[in-house]
Structure formats: structure tokens, C-alpha cells
Amino acid sequence: MAENKTPLVKELTKGILKENPTLVMLLGMCPTLAVTTQAMNGIGMGLVTTFVLLGSNIVISALRKVIPDKVRIPAFIVIIASFVTLIGFLLEGFVPSLYDSLGIYLTLITVNCIIFGRAEMFASKNGIVASACDAIGMGLGFTMALFLMGSIREIIGSGKWMGLEIPVLSNNPMLLFIMPAGGFFTLGMIIAAVNKLTNKKPPQELGCSGCPHAESCGKAGDCQ
Template identity: 70%
Template sequence: MSYWKEFTKGLIKENPNLVGLLGMCPTLAVTTQAVNGIGMGLATTFVLLGSNIVISLLRNVIPKSVKLPCYIVIIAGFVTLISFLLHGYVPDLYDALGTFLNLITVNCIILGRAEMFACKNKVIPSALDGLGMGLGFTLALFLMGSVREIMGSGSWMGIEISFMHPVSVFVMSAGGFFVLGCIIALVNKIAGKKPPQKIGCAGCPNASVCKSVKGGNEE
């Protein structure tokens, strides 16, 4: 079923965050705690779902020359909606996410899906695409947040883990980059992705004499 495929591709295979490397700023900034990761992910999913549906509906109405301003207005509308909702019902999360909630507007994942998918496809596939991508993003943020919270603060979802001695470097941005790199490597391993030839071992100037490259000098 192709609808099912549109939904699942965003989870791992084309994960916007870990494979597409989009939306890095919120990924590094808000994932010091697992809860914040989930909150940010779900807020983005809501915006992504809404903007994908609306943009897909309006895809024949919006003139090509002004499509970017139109997309941004639509996305910003949904961001305003979700930020009011969060402010009203979960003020703690609203405070924790801070300015990054409003910055969802310029999150490349959302504009990317609008540009790549929603403006070319019908409503239902676009909605499923948005939902899948959003959940993939949420998953990635939750994973990052969990690792960083457990290692860096010695707790998980706010629950203290008594035997963990916190390693505070994981809460800092350096630790964030480190965890992100490890998770990306892991996901690429699972998805069976090889680095492009240009930056892989085969593209190295020393490839012809290197032992670790196939076809190189094996002496």
C-alpha cells in the first residue's frame, strides 16, 4: 500500500533529522531533557501536518512566483496556534522550549516538506507524509533527549536514576553534537547507507595506496 509507505518513510529510512540532517538547531538546543524532545517533536508534527494539508489543498491556487511567502504565512499561522495552545495548557513546556517554539516557523523540515512533497501531491499522501516526518523527528528528538538526560543529568523523564553519576558534558552543546553524531552513525548503519563517494574512503587522494580501500595497494 503506497499510503503506508508515505507514512513510514519518514520514521527511519528518510528520517528528516537523522538522515536528511534538517532541523538541526532545535535538535541540539532543546534535547537536554527527554520530555522537551517529545514536546518539541509533537509541536513540530502538528505544524507539519497542518501546513502540509493546507499547502496541498492550495497547491493549484498559489502562484509559483509568490509561493515562499505563502508557505511561510501558512506555517507561521499554525506555529502561532500551537504556541498559544502550549502557553495555555502546558506552560512548563512552553517555558522550556522558549524561543525555539516560534522558530518552528523557519524549521527547514517544514518548508522542505512543503516544497518537496505537499506542493506536488494530493491531500491524503501529504498529510501522511507530514505525520510520518513529524513522528520521525519526534523519535529522533526523544532519543537524543533520553541519552543526554540519562548521561548528563542522571535522570529520565524527570525520574532520578540513583546509580548514575551525571556526566555534565552531555548537557552542554559539545555533548549534544557528540550524541547526535553517534545516533546518526547508528541510523546510517541500520539503514545501510554508505557515505557518498566524494567524501568516502574511495574519494581520498591516497585511495590508490591505502590499505583500507578496496582495489588499493594491499601490500
């Protein structure tokens, strides 16, 4: 367990830029595309996911020696689903507007690859403190990516930003950007921009590192 200070800071910061779950590792595409019609929704979804990730990472890391390897996938799923149910209650009670705008995608956090991927790759192998740092870093990276997506789509698509009207743009919003097609387009552009800025070769495939079935997937031939 990494108890000295430097590695913990590294766990915390790696998720924000170097291993950003959405823009670099390409995980959790569904919520990234679905809820980012507004910047505020992006932040909400990001923070909710961070909460679930933090909770599940801590519990899974605490139970990592108790859960038998063979049933780890169902065990992880139950832990994650419990936290999703919990945050669902909290949101419904305290922030009903966010609860309504996230809708079914709140339930679908359960099957978000990022959470499962961190459980499988990090929390099941590391101590509680390191796992918590990892969860916060990854969650913030996800939140920032969603906020960026949401801002671009909201500014271009509806001429507003966080509810504030932007002159000129609000008279000629490009509706396409808040439609599903605009989501795919914006994400493609952002990933291309990240590649350009970091001078990296763009990824050829989606990140499957978070996929619980990455091993059996090899058999399918196409998904790497």
C-alpha cells in the same frame, strides 16, 4: 493522488525509518540540538512540530493550485508562521511548562527546514490525504529522533530519565552532555551509529533538500 491503500501506508512509514528527517536526511538540526537536554522536551518539541507540519501540509496541499509559483516561498512561510502562532497560544494556555522550556525555539519552528522542505517537496505536488500521511510520518520520525537524543543526553548528563532518577548514574552525571557541546557530540555519534547499522556510506554534507534556496545555493559553491 495516491488513493489506494498501499502507497498511503508507504507515505506514512517512510518518514519513520527510511527517510527519517533528522537522522537520515539531516534536516532541522537547530531544534534537534537545542531542546534535547531532556527526553520530555524532545517529545514536546517533536509533537509540536508534527502539529505544525500536519497543518501546513494540509493547507499548502489544498491551496497548491491557487498559489502562483513565483510567490510560493512567502506564501508557505506565512502559512507555517500562522500555525506556529496558533500552537504557541495553545501551549501557553494549556501546557505552560512546555511553553516555557521550549522558549524561543517554539518561534523558530517557523524556519525549520523539515516543514519547509516537506511543503516544497511533497505538499505542493500531492493531494491532501497523501500530504497529511506524509506529515504524520515525518513528524513521528522527527519526534522519535528527538526522544532518542533527549534520552541519551538526559540519562548521561543528569542521571535521570523522564524525571525518574537512575541509581549510580545520578550520583555521577556527566554535565557536559546537557551542555551545547554534548548536543553536537551525541548527534554525531547517533548519525554514525545509524550509518553503521544500515551499512550505508555516511553522508558527506547536510541535507539541503529542505532548504528553500537549494537552487540559488549552488552559486555559493560550498553548500550542496
